[in-house]
Amino acid sequence: MPARQYGRVTSPSAPVVETGYPWPIETTRLDNGLRVVVSEDRTAPVVCVNLWYDVGSRHEPAGQTGFAHLFEHLMFEGSQHVAKTEHMRLVQGNGGSLNATTNPDRTNYFETMPAEHLELALWLEADRMGGLVPALTQETLDNQREVVKNERRQRYENVPYGDAWLRLLALLYPEGHPYHHATIGSMEDLNAASLETFKAFHQRYYAPNNAVLTVAGDTSPAEVFALAEKYFGVIEPVAEIPPAPKSHLAGPATSPVRETVTADVPAPRLYLSHRTHPFGTAGYDAITVLAAVLGNGRGSRLYQRLADGSRIAQPDFIGAYGVDLAHAPAPLIITATAKDGVSIETLEEGVSEVIAGLTTEPVTEEELSRAKALLTTAWWRQVSTVGGRADTLGRYATQFGDPATAAYRLPQWLAVTADDVTEAARYALQPESRVTLTYLPEAQNGESA
Amino acid sequence: MTLIATRPDPGEARPYTFPDLQRVTVAGGTVIAAHLPGQALASAMLLLDAGAARETSGREGTATVLAKSLEEGTAERDSAAYALALESLGAELSPGIDWDTFRVGVSAPVPQLLGAVRLAAEATRTPRLDRDDVNRVRDDEVTALRMDWAQPGPRADAALRADLFGAAERFGRPMHGDPASVAAVSVDDVLAFHQAWLRRPGVLLVAGDLDTLDLEALGEAAFAGTGGEPLAVEPPLGVPVRDQRRILLVDRPGSVQSTLRLGHRAPERATPDYVSMTLAATVLGGAFTSRLNHLIREVKGYTYGIRGSYAMSRRFGRFEVAAGVQTAVTVPAIVDTLGEIDRTQEFGVTEDELAVARSWRAGQLSVEMQTPGSIVGALSTLVVHGLPDDYYATLRRQYLETPLAEVSAAAAAHLRPHGLTLVVEGDAAIIRDELVAAGIGDVVDAEI
Structure with missing residues (x-):
């Protein structure tokens, strides 16, 4: 194994990093189109198996919101040779951790196992890729529909500000755009979901030629390629996978949008959001650095000026972050919550001023290197586990066609200049393109609750 | 298409190992370190015997207010300079408490860990704790708790805890206090807690590539200017259980x-x-x-x-x-x-x-x-x-x-x-x- 180079250190705060992925990557493609990515690392006796299916809520037609995610739940309920409840039992019962997630862009499934159970994990994944439909039952669908509705209640409906993301998407992306609706879907659509629709969904999208299988950890490319052929090689490709609805948007919105929600919330809160650039572009790299300068950490502009300086924002609830979506200009979200006695107007004025400052007060070298240092740590944390590595490679293989391009992200962040940040702010963060979502407590005039 | 029907048997398992540990006694404290070769990041934690259990009755949340005050400036530098110094190393401080301990954690790329631990120790041992700052942090914490308590869960947790351990007992009150007890925390409570418990050496835990980490230097940074003997552990509380639901x-x-x-x-x-x-x-x-x-x-x-x-x-x-x-x-x-x-x-x-x-x-x-x-x-x-x-x-x-x-x-x-x-x-x-x-x-x- 080659010696690992994390980069020469030139000064304590400015390490030079040539690659963000110093582990080997090997790839192959099975005859049925399944792309297989392997990243060997023998440090720990664990291995992660990860599948990215190139289907997410952006593929859902009107009336079927929430289906990609509900389908993800059904993938754990048994397949041709795996009885109901057995998937979870076999993974956990052999020491593993597992989960799956759905977002607008894609659906991923992953399990990290003690390395001796690699073959089991591949068998389980192949069985549900190739043999889910025979095991799908109305009973399973009805049960998981209720589970998902409870997930919606727990995560979005029963918590203060919990529906902010659902509202922001609808404000950021026009009606009919694939990002307009949220992945969790509507209760109405979930109630209407039929078994036949899910069978068709699986047959349409859960195809080897619509997936990337990534394995990272205590194994070799030769072993994984052979096992992939053995278990996945028999699965037929799907000839015509329908593309997602068109998602092209020119860029930031051209007129501002505002929504005010009066609800049972403990304090006034503000979300300002803009469409920026798609994840994976140079423009979005600049947005990523901009978000760190603006809203990551106690040294960020928002914290320094509004939580510390003028003290109008609660220190625990202020920040800025991009949501890494790849198929249309991705959102940047800036949020702040008012301190006791501070009005939403004062808060919005303060946040707007800090945002405007990104174009009028150039980012200093100190601010830039602070942001890059935090991003560097975040990057290495993301790839510190075999699970994080497998998911990263699966993403780059799926979205950019080559897992090796994962190595460029960190150097590209580090190459962003102060001018790039200013330009990104000028392009994407104008008041004219802003979505403003505010929450006000129901009893605004009374004593603070 | 014929999927393979037979579930595969496991391969041969590699024997389980926990990373090799090293211990260094330096400057009156102990460093315990685990070797993780090849990791880009390293982590450290200053572990102090100063948990929520040591708080005064009616002032639950004192340790939390102290934890949140540590980054409001030190004897060396003000809060803005401190944030810039620490975050420029790619590090963020995560001070926190549980029932038994007060923990100050940092992680950073390996070459930056020593600098990060020096700054963590600076905040832990010599925080400025200006009275106005502590008052403000306390007020912010009351607000943050109210935010938290508006979510489902924290109130139920508090009700259960009070019922199991007694509302008048420290263990019957929420670990981080409640909005009323935190509002009652005074600057003197915070200063006294710091004086009594955070100036003892404690233990420094380190995990990372020990081939390039200097444990002596890390220990010296963590334990400089500290003193005091280890504290005795008090006996368990017993297990009284209700006779009906x-x-x-x-x-x-x-x-x-x-x-x-x-x-x-x-x-x-x-x-x-x-x-x-x-x-x-x-x-x-x-x-x-x-x-x-x-x-x-x-x-x-x-x-x-x-x-x-x-x-x-x-x-x-x-x-x-x-x-x-x-x-x-x-x-x-x-x-x-x-x-x-x-x-x-x-x-x-x-x-x-x-x-x-x-x-x-x-x-x-x-x-x-x-x-x-x-x-x-x-x-x-x-x-x-x-x-x-x-x-x-x-x-x-x-x-x-x-x-x-x-x-x-x-x-x-x-x-x-x-x-x-x-x-x-x-x-x-x-x-x-x-x-x-x-x-x-x-x-x-x-x-x-």
Whole structure:
């Protein structure tokens, strides 16, 4: 194994990093189109198996919101040779951790196992890729529909500000755009979901030629390629996978949008959001650095000026972050919550001023290197586990066609200049393109609750 | 298409190892370090014997206010300069407390760890603690707690804790205090807590590539200017359990779910039954295929997830089941949950279920311990509970080998379904009558 180079250190705060992925990557493609990515690392006796299916809520037609995610739940309920409840039992019962997630862009499934159970994990994944439909039952669908509705209640409906993301998407992306609706879907659509629709969904999208299988950890490319052929090689490709609805948007919105929600919330809160650039572009790299300068950490502009300086924002609830979506200009979200006695107007004025400052007060070298240092740590944390590595490679293989391009992200962040940040702010963060979502407590005039 | 029908057998397992540990005594303190070759990041944690248990009655939250005040400037530099210095290393401070300890953690790329630990020590040992700053942090913390308490859960947790441990006792109050107790914290309380507990050396835990980390220098940075002897651990609190169930109703008008917290007291972490209790709780409510999650989520669809577990600190433990269930099924969900706890207590666990619990717990010691941060966490368990360096290898063996009879005996002894306190946080106007009619236990409105 080659010696690992994390980069020469030139000064304590400015390490030079040539690659963000110093582990080997090997790839192959099975005859049925399944792309297989392997990243060997023998440090720990664990291995992660990860599948990215190139289907997410952006593929859902009107009336079927929430289906990609509900389908993800059904993938754990048994397949041709795996009885109901057995998937979870076999993974956990052999020491593993597992989960799956759905977002607008894609659906991923992953399990990290003690390395001796690699073959089991591949068998389980192949069985549900190739043999889910025979095991799908109305009973399973009805049960998981209720589970998902409870997930919606727990995560979005029963918590203060919990529906902010659902509202922001609808404000950021026009009606009919694939990002307009949220992945969790509507209760109405979930109630209407039929078994036949899910069978068709699986047959349409859960195809080897619509997936990337990534394995990272205590194994070799030769072993994984052979096992992939053995278990996945028999699965037929799907000839015509329908593309997602068109998602092209020119860029930031051209007129501002505002929504005010009066609800049972403990304090006034503000979300300002803009469409920026798609994840994976140079423009979005600049947005990523901009978000760190603006809203990551106690040294960020928002914290320094509004939580510390003028003290109008609660220190625990202020920040800025991009949501890494790849198929249309991705959102940047800036949020702040008012301190006791501070009005939403004062808060919005303060946040707007800090945002405007990104174009009028150039980012200093100190601010830039602070942001890059935090991003560097975040990057290495993301790839510190075999699970994080497998998911990263699966993403780059799926979205950019080559897992090796994962190595460029960190150097590209580090190459962003102060001018790039200013330009990104000028392009994407104008008041004219802003979505403003505010929450006000129901009893605004009374004593603070 | 013919999928392979036969489930594959496992390959040969590599022997389990926990990273090699090194100990260095320097400047009056001890560094305990785990070697993780090849990791880009390293983690460190200053572990001090200064948990929430050391707070003064009525001032619960003092340690939390102190933790949040550490970055408001030091003897060396003001808060803005401190944030810039630390974050320019790619590091962020994570000060925090639990019942037993005060922890100040940092992680950073390996070459930056020493600088980050120096800054962490600077904030911990010599914070500025300007009176105006501490007052402001205290007020912000009251607000932050109110934000937190507007979520479902914290009020139910507080009601359960008060019922199990006594509202007048420190352990009966929330670990981070409540809005009223934090509002009562004075600058002098914070200064006194710092003076008494944060100027002792404690232990520095390190995980990372030790080939390039200088443990002596890290220790000198962490322990400079400290003094004091290790503190005695006070005895466990015992395990009083109610002789009948009661329901505490916490009203949350408009709630679309009921938040359930069912619990009773349990032995402290040092109990010889620790492994068998953990395995029994894994079967009941730990794994995805646990009895509770299987019935309440996968069969009934009442919830997104339900868990049951023991939590244990140096002086006490408790058993708890936690879930959010749809309002309309609150009573059936409780009845089914009680049924599974009853059944587990009375009849124990089966070989099949135990096999899953064993392998899962054992495997997690590898799968969930890949990062410097997770290894530092594992080291802190060794220190807080006085466990030997080979503990994790022993624990793994115990998970795999503890006889079924011992696990079932632990369930019989340490599950007390008839002494449970059941906290239900939900829309009282909708669920009260049904709860009363169910006859599960007396229904009392919680004052919270």
